[in-house]
Amino acid sequence: MSPAAVAVSVFAAFMVLTVVLGLLAVRRQQGGGLAAWSVGGRSLGPVFIWVLMAGEGYTSFSYLGAAGWGYNYGAPVLYVVAYMSCGYAVGYVVGPMLWGYARKHGLVALSDTAAHRYRRPWVGAAVAVLATVFLLPYIQLQITGMGIVVSTISYGTIGQNLAYFLAFAVTTGFVVVSGLRGSAWVSVLKDALVVLTLAFLFVYVPLHYFGGFGDFFGRLVDEKGAWLKLPGNGGAESGYGIGWFASTTVLNSLTVVIFPTTVAGYLGARDADTLRRNAVWLPAYNVLLFIPMVLGTAALFVVPGLVGAESNLALFKLVTDSLPAWAVGLVGVAAALSSIVPMAVFMLVIGTMWGRSVLSLAPRLRSREKGLSQLVVVVAGVLALLMTYTVPNTLVRLSLISYEGMAQLLPLVLLGLVWRRMTLVGGACGLAVGVALVCGLVFTGHDPLWGVNAGLLALVVNLAVSVLVSLYGPPERADERADEDVLALEEFTEAAVGAGRG
Amino acid sequence: MIRRRPQLVWLLLPYVLFVAALPFVNRVPLLVLWLLGATLVTPVAVGLARRADLKRGERG
Numbered sequence: 001m002s003p004a005a006v007a008v009s010v011f012a013a014f015m016v017l018t019v020v021l022g023l024l025a026v027r028r029q030q031g032g033g034l035a036a037w038s039v040g041g042r043s044l045g046p047v048f049i050w051v052l053m054a055g056e057g058y059t060s061f062s063y064l065g066a067a068g069w070g071y072n073y074g075a076p077v078l079y080v081v082a083y084m085s086c087g088y089a090v091g092y093v094v095g096p097m098l099w100g101y102a103r104k105h106g107l108v109a110l111s112d113t114a115a116h117r118y119r120r121p122w123v124g125a126a127v128a129v130l131a132t133v134f135l136l137p138y139i140q141l142q143i144t145g146m147g148i149v150v151s152t153i154s155y156g157t158i159g160q161n162l163a164y165f166l167a168f169a170v171t172t173g174f175v176v177v178s179g180l181r182g183s184a185w186v187s188v189l190k191d192a193l194v195v196l197t198l199a200f201l202f203v204y205v206p207l208h209y210f211g212g213f214g215d216f217f218g219r220l221v222d223e224k225g226a227w228l229k230l231p232g233n234g235g236a237e238s239g240y241g242i243g244w245f246a247s248t249t250v251l252n253s254l255t256v257v258i259f260p261t262t263v264a265g266y267l268g269a270r271d272a273d274t275l276r277r278n279a280v281w282l283p284a285y286n287v288l289l290f291i292p293m294v295l296g297t298a299a300l301f302v303v304p305g306l307v308g309a310e311s312n313l314a315l316f317k318l319v320t321d322s323l324p325a326w327a328v329g330l331v332g333v334a335a336a337l338s339s340i341v342p343m344a345v346f347m348l349v350i351g352t353m354w355g356r357s358v359l360s361l362a363p364r365l366r367s368r369e370k371g372l373s374q375l376v377v378v379v380a381g382v383l384a385l386l387m388t389y390t391v392p393n394t395l396v397r398l399s400l401i402s403y404e405g406m407a408q409l410l411p412l413v414l415l416g417l418v419w420r421r422m423t424l425v426g427g428a429c430g431l432a433v434g435v436a437l438v439c440g441l442v443f444t445g446h447d448p449l450w451g452v453n454a455g456l457l458a459l460v461v462n463l464a465v466s467v468l469v470s471l472y473g474p475p476e477r478a479d480e481r482a483d484e485d486v487l488a489l490e491e492f493t494e495a496a497v498g499a500g501r502g
Numbered sequence: 503m504i505r506r507r508p509q510l511v512w513l514l515l516p517y518v519l520f521v522a523a524l525p526f527v528n529r530v531p532l533l534v535l536w537l538l539g540a541t542l543v544t545p546v547a548v549g550l551a552r553r554a555d556l557k558r559g560e561r562g
Binding site: 081 | 548
């Protein structure tokens, strides 16, 4: 049996196991409405929420993009660790707040949360459309990542274009059938494999190629010092200096808490305290993110000369070069599941937002909410697949575009939930200015601008416009609802500390 | 938010370590070691916020 056949067989066996796990999860699901499919019936306990949310933080971007950037630039890629850690600290406050608000008002996504806050269904539809536009690059990122993995572990016998299609087909089928609960179940398998394979590679690669950790790190410091501080190997021209690192950390840490996938994790929790407990332990998972970056720099010595998107293969070049075929297949499974789980949740939340906030604007479609949501999942997957074929991009670039766009929803959605005087006109004006500015800067190649993340610059302008127009612009039409019905402050909901303890 | 729940000041510690301290630690090999340390300190910081929250909840 050829190495490619062995690796692909191991890979295929685990893909079948993934689908079986998803089906098993559905069989145990009580009820079958949209809330059961999209937020697991709000019944997921601490372990499932932990693996689900940790799983969203550890995607094929972490496996391939982090190693690729570690190879190309070095230290700048550690912005991922920085923003994830700070984001979990912010999530300690925001997670329970959103959970309590959604539970109190029967909400299932970010879009209907906005619609409830401003009492206008079209606001939810607008948020759903905008979030979809900015989430599609992230789904494209996962399809690209999984395509690279499948193609590489088959030693090139499966072409990348076919591999992209397989990634789309497996994930779309999986998410339509199994929903959030299935993703949580598969996250357990994924996390076990990721921890196992990364720990193994972290020990094996330095020993195999360098004779030990001391020799490896010694060579790294002596010969590749530029990779170990900001702005990294690219030098000042790359734009990835201290200003960029700090501004990207701040922007992404605030954005990650309203990322629709994170919100799905929040809303799926059984109680608010589950989220607080997880906010304590989730940052510890980030230590794993150092490993692909370190392995990316190790590849500098083993496979020098990878350029551009080729650098995404830095980690897998080491794997296929030094490990037997069955182990290559196993590492491939871990990386592929790192695509499937987050991609499934991304597609799930797009389907949920459209089913609840866009398609339900037509009254006769309301009774078919779940079926239509599942149809939207397929459409979103097809769109992301087409983007993968027609406008390929590097993994890190795709991630940054997603975050910079999603960040512009922060004032309208998050500030609006804690500040009663925020008006819809104010939030909408800020959002329009922010999105226009971020698109203008990103698509004209001015990101970063003056060494600062363009998304943060746009967010500052967005926030200023939102607040000024809310304070001095046209007043909101009379809203007689009490603060308890409009705002998401914890004291108004079941999310207050100790609320669930008798 | 922090004025009403002063215990949440612990949640600013990751920002101090990952953002404010950057200009002072941007050296080889200190930067990578510093960021690794900050990653390990973050769960402690959030844990301290939670512990203070629970104590305040019991008193309140």
